[in-house]
Amino acid sequence: MPLEDWGWDARWAAEFSALPGRGLRPARVVNERRGVYGVVAADGERDARLTGASRRKAGARANLPAVGDWLAVELSPGERVATVREILPRRTKLSRKAAGEALEEQVIAANLDAVFVTTALNQDFNPRRLERFLIVCRESGAEPVLLLNKLDACPDPKTYIEEARAVAAGAPVLTLSAKSGDGLTALSAWIKPGRTVGFVGTSGVGKSTIINRLRGDERLLTHATRVRDERGRHTTTSRDLYLLPGGGVLLDTPGMREMQFWEAGQGLAQSFEEIDALAPSCRFRDCGHDREPGCAVLAAVAAGTVAAARLAAWLKLRGELAAKAARVSPADQAAARRRSREARKAAPPRVRPPQ
Ligand SMILES: Nc1nc2c(ncn2[C@@H]2O[C@H](COP(=O)(O)OP(=O)(O)O)[C@@H](O)[C@H]2O)c(=O)[nH]1
Ligand SMILES: [Mg+2]
Ligand SMILES: [Zn+2]
Incomplete structure (x- = not known):
């Protein structure tokens, strides 16, 4: 299985050959289960682990390998499980704030070229939630695309499409039906050999079904959505990369209800481009x-050229960002730096924190 199928290219090869270690081989993380990484290497799939020392050295969870990462792994003679030595610097990084109270970054996936923000043309459709997903995708560096699925079950998609375009801020909006196959071929503009595209969205919108259709088999489990609330059950429990027969790598993710951003400076501005474009005209x-x-x-809202709901959403998201920034006090930042310095001293610097 050539690694090029999984996205390996001359740039990765150059970074890999610049690594100091010997006996290393490149491998890509295709899934992770309880600290065991499923990786693909030139000789096929195997498991890889971090040593305890490099796990401690990594410090923050975001510095550990994530699905999509390219690694340098080492395989000792007679060993089945490889050892993770390095993470190649990430080109893109899809991160959110980890669910719960802690202020911690969770890397959902690394090195995605594009992200299909998926929703269904039914009561799951929520423009405010789409805005959040779009911000997180733009912040990641990957190209966002909005997928509106279940076209077959929607008698009147027009209003949805208009609402989606209003929040897309220029991102392409595609309608499709994974069930009938309608609109599926349009996805091939993003799914290409050597490119990696991730699916994100809440549970039950059809992410796994779309991937199944594209793979032409039924290996990914999907679960019948409960009829009454049209919400899916959490059948996809892990993040996995899949290689398509015709080329291209797809990432399936479990439904994410909570999408609090980790960083959102650019992502917020780009996702609210109509507001960003007017800001220079404000008096202050x-x-x-x-x-x-x-x-x-405010003048544009009064005149009806900017939707009041968009400004309200922008104000709320900006407030969240400010609150998050306030929580990371200078003292916290210094403590984090101290911890990582100590961890570096305690263990040899093997796993390099990704950029
Ligand atoms: N009517 C209709 N149902 C769909 C479509 N795509 C997926 N479904 C159904 O929606 C439910 C959830 O699908 P699934 O792929 O598990 O959603 P996921 O949680 O986003 O991965 C399943 O019952 C699918 O059969 C579609 O295009 N039209
Ligand atoms: Mg699924
Ligand atoms: Zn203003």
């Missing part, structure tokens, strides 16, 4: 578009 350079006099955004 640091206008918060809240109640300031001479605010061009």
Whole structure:
């Protein structure tokens, strides 16, 4: 199985050959289960593990390998399980704030070229949630595409499509039906040999079904959605990379209800481009578009050229970002740096934190 099928290219090869270690081989993480990484290497699939020392050295969870990462692994003679030595610097990184109270980054996947933000044309459709997913995707560096699935079961998709376009901020909006196959071929503009595309969205919208159709088999489990609330059960429990027979790598993810962003500077501006574009016209350079006099955004809302719901969403998301920034105090940041310095001293620097 050539690694090129999995996205290996000259740039990865150059980074890999610049690594200091000897006897290393490249491998890509295709899944992770309780600290055991399923990886594909030139000689096929195998398991890989971190040593305890490099796990401690990594410090934050985000510095551990994630699905999609390219690794340098070492295989001792007679061993079946490889040892992870390095993570090649990530080209893109899809991160969110880990669910729960802790302020911790969770890397959903690394090195995605594009992300299909998937929803269904039914009551699952939620423009505010789509905005969040789009911000996270843009922040990752991957190209976002909005997929509106279950076209077969939607008598009137027009309003949904309009609402989707209003939040897409230029991202392509595609409608399709995984059930009938309608609209599926349009996805091939993004799914190409050597490219990796991830599916994200809440549970039950049809991510696994779409991937099944594209793979032409039924190996991924899907689960009948409960009829009453149209919500899916959590049948996809892990993140997995799949190689398509015709080329291209797809990432399936479990449904994500919570999508709090980790970083969102650019992602927020790009996802609210109509607001971002007006900001220079506000009287104050640091206008918060809240109640300031001479605010061009408020004027546009009054004139009906910017939707009030978009400004409300923007204000809320910006507030969340500010609250998160306030939680990471300078003292916390210094403590994190100290911890990672100590960890580096305690263990040889084998796993390099990704960029
Ligand atoms: N009517 C209809 N049902 C679909 C379509 N795609 C998926 N489903 C159904 O929606 C349910 C959830 O699908 P699944 O792929 O597990 O969703 P996931 O949680 O996003 O992976 C299953 O019962 C699928 O058969 C579609 O295009 N049309
Ligand atoms: Mg699924
Ligand atoms: Zn303003």
